[in-house]
Amino acid sequence: MREKAAHLSCPFEDCEGYKKPGNGDIIFIRKYGKGETQNLFKCMKCRRTFSERRGTPLFECHLEEEKVYQILKCVGEGNSLRATARIVGVNKDTVGSIVKRFGNHMEKVTDHLMHDYHLEECQLDELWGFIKKKRRT
Ligand SMILES: [Zn+2]
Missing domain, CATH: 2.30.30 (SH3 type barrels.)
Structure with a gap:
C-alpha cells in the first residue's frame, strides 16, 4: 500500500x-x-x-473493484445487461449504473481492462459502443 x-x-x-x-x-x-x-x-x-477513489469512477461505488471490472469485461464481451448481472451475480440495475458511471472515464478504464483483464481492443470498442448506445436511451 x-x-x-x-x-x-x-x-x-x-x-x-x-x-x-x-x-x-x-x-x-x-x-x-x-x-x-x-x-x-x-x-x-x-x-x-x-x-483513493476520489475523482475516479469508483468513488462512492460500493462494489469491489474486482466485481466492477468483471461487469465491464462481461459487457465488453457482448453480453446483455441482464446476462452480465446473472454471470457476475449482481443486480441488473447495478450493471446499468456501472456502465453509465464508466462512460465518462473511458480512457482510464480501457488501460485497466487491457492490462489487468487482457481484453482485446476490439472487445473494448464493442463495450464503449454499447455504453454510448445505453446512455442515449
Ligand atoms: Zn494536500
Whole structure:
C-alpha cells in the first residue's frame, strides 16, 4: 500500500501537492467502508484525508473493484445487461449504473481492462459502443 501511496497526489485544488505525485507527501491511513474495499490516504502537506477513489469512477461505488471490472469485461464481451448481472451475480440495475458511471472515464478504464483483464481492443470498442448506445436511451 505504501507503493500505491507513492503514485497518488493530493486531490484538493488549494494544496501545493495538488496533482503532483511522487513527492512522498501521501501516506496510507487505513482501509474503510463495507468489506474494507476502500483505502484512506492522507496528504502530509495539507493534513487532509481522502479516498483513493476520489475523482475516479469508483468513488462512492460500493462494489469491489474486482466485481466492477468483471461487469465491464462481461459487457465488453457482448453480453446483455441482464446476462452480465446473472454471470457476475449482481443486480441488473447495478450493471446499468456501472456502465453509465464508466462512460465518462473511458480512457482510464480501457488501460485497466487491457492490462489487468487482457481484453482485446476490439472487445473494448464493442463495450464503449454499447455504453454510448445505453446512455442515449
Ligand atoms: Zn494536500
